[in-house]
Amino acid sequence: MAINPSSHEVAERVERRWAILVVAIVTVLVAMTVYTGLHWAMMPPSRVETIRPETLHVSGEFIESNLGSAPEADGSVTVRIVAQQYSFTPQCLVVPAGVPITFRATSSDVVHGFLITNTNINSMLEPGYVSTFKTTFAQTGEHLMPCHEYCGTGHQNMWAHVKVVDRAEFMQMADKLAANSRRVSCVQ
16 A cells, blocks of 8 residues: 655655755855856956056056057057046047057046947946957047946046048048157047
């Protein structure tokens, strides 16, 4: 004669199995979080460039005379930008259409957002790190560049402009400024 377990015993067994499964899942997730947290703290992601925010304006790539758009030997353009409360330097960028552009940006104080409207550029600028991203503007026009990370009480006024001009016009502007070692900007 077979003894049928009571529904209470069946429910207890099913609940115990589900409880063990939930505890196992939570344990795995916590272990993954701890492992990745420790692993990334010891080994930052590859291709991350660091920089000293307190000496940005004194020496190196981000001194004021290096900021803005500059043509490179291979025909591409490099744009260097520094974000600080509550502005971008330079305030207005000029870049050519149809040319590969490399943006190199950093922050001198707090986390800032870097967004160029109607493009694929959207990044965070963190003090101590150089953010690098590439794009090509298909056509001429103007784009706004607001900070989209809250950076303090003047955040709402932190924005810049990106003016995309014809390649020939850009190169003409760059050639004029090459003798003075200045970068192309909206104000010549």
